[in-house]
Amino acid sequence: QKQLRSENSTAHDFYSGLQKSMHVLSMVVYSIACLLGVTGNGLVIWIAGFKMKKTVNSVWFLNLAIADFIFTFFLPLSIAYTALGFHWPFGKLLCKLNSTIAFLNMFASVFLLTVISMDRCVSVAFPVWSHNRRSPELAARIALGTWVLALLLSSPYLVFRDTVVGSRNITSCYNNFALSDDYSSEATRRLWRMRHKAMIITRFLCGFLIPFTVILICYSIVAVKLKRRQLANSAKPYRIIIAVTVSFFLCYFPYHVFSLLEISKNSSSHEMKMALYIGIPLVSSLAFFNSCINPILYVFVGPDFKEKFRQSILSTFEGAFSEESVLGSLTSRRKSRSASEVEVPRV
Template sequence: MDHQTLSYSIPEEEDDGSAVSNDYSTTIGALILGLVFLLGVPGNLFIVWSILARIRRRSVTTLLILNLACADGFLMTLTIFFVVYLAMQTWVFGEVMCKGLFYLCNTNMYASIFLITLMSVHRLVAVVFPRKASSLASRKIVRRVIIGMWVLVTVISIPSLVFRDLSIQIDETNETRLVCAPNHTLPRHVRFQYAFETVAGFILPYTVIIVSYVLILRRLRQTKFRRKVRSEKLILAIVVMFGIFWLPYHVINMIQVAAEWYTEESPMREKLDHIANTSRAVTSALAFISSCANPVLYTFAGKSYIKQNGFAFMARLFEGTSSDQTGTKKSRGMGRDTAGTSNVDSTNSTGPVIALQNGK
């Protein structure tokens, strides 16, 4: 199907500097997404396999990790379409795929962020309310919360479905390209979509994560247990990595929102639009990295188990199910400190320590 045929049903407009019109930006973005695909897909599939095949009794934390790995893994499989899009600088998958892929992408990005937030809240409950943790954060309640979360993310991702369209753009050399990009008819649509995405997908969840970990670390420093330095480092790595890779994406969102407050002829609007359009491909690719970083973090956290447990080291990391386990709650809890994760469903006196050791 050629552009002449498509022009009857797809709007044609001048190229004003779209996200795929900058050679440098699209090349960097494609390389990043290609690496993300190669690392993220097998890494997250390995986590899913480790939990489903190796762990019989799954804790609350393991359920959250399983859902996170599924969301991240599915998101990583979508990157191959965006690699092709950036490499060819034209959309070749049709209008339905244009809307559908970006909708699924947004859904799984929201799911990843919200699951990380749920993990931090779950740890907070186990640390601050150790005696009530089993009732406040039981597996039954968490399953319902997870189902509710998946319903929520499918709803709040609808703007990416509504405001995403396929168009034909003509550049300065009269070459045409198909662009799958947001199509906002009014300035308030731009402000709504990007401001809502940043507030709901970054500011609110990241605030909850930071506050939760501050309260957790403050509580743990008041206890007599000191074998938690490695766990603290893992938690801080998760939080910092999440912020580093997502912040540029949402900064561009806010730049695009700010541009809409200026008139069409304003030089400032032209400058802000140029920054947003030339940076969107790279910042979006960086955001994808956060979804492939988790397997890397888990591998570093459980590297002491690799020689002893082989491919089962990930299951050992999540549940502490190795042959040298002593069988007592206290020894299991202290042993898991080395790994950085454990089952936080216990409500005994070591609850606060065990709770923190639930790596992401």
């Protein structure tokens, strides 16, 4: 019996120490993401919104920066919540807003990346038509549509997120999927599990699987078209778009995997509980960190970084958001080919 108590005490100390380590790691990552995200995305908003010539690409990246800025601006609430031992002193409204904004950022970002890939695909497949029809105004309307769709998909968190005062007067901010104060009945718990599963599956399909399938198809078409037309140099401006897309994939794929594991049939086993216990804080921190990566990518992956960065920050972002080289080469090549064939290009 003494040995059993000793083993239980050792296990409790281990889990307690592990929990504290995860909390400290989360706060460190959140703090870095907040600092870099607010300053970096704020700089992108200032340059792309007020200092640069408005182009279709600058509209796309401006909206990406706005999504990341809003999310990182609210991160201090999550940092404080973790630091206070998961006590939420900010009220029910901010509890709802904090989660809604997190998922609004995720949906808006992946939808904008999908729209960018479709825009690039159309630009390469139909360069003359694209040259005549693409405009910043049209891009702004499409971006607004992506925000509306993202808001609709993240709005359930405005409904389900709730606060409850527990033992030791600690207020928790949690998902009240059954919209109930009493989870003692099996019917209430079944409703909670059903809605929880529906939310995670919808989030995975609409916020990851479907958008990335479209993105892969679009960039496959772009790669084939550029290779056929022997326009290898025209692929350089795509580096920044591909880098942003890959970073989103790497940051959010583990998060969705662990979310699906959470609702799997094996989630009740001891090994799975341990994996989720350790993994979810890590993958959540990685997903949050994505919001501060994009401004860094714009600078370091943008064309001719070293020369442009020496000149000015503005020219660095102009290079990162450049679209003229691709469209210009594609359009001129299509026009010259059309002229040689004595055809009038369709507009």
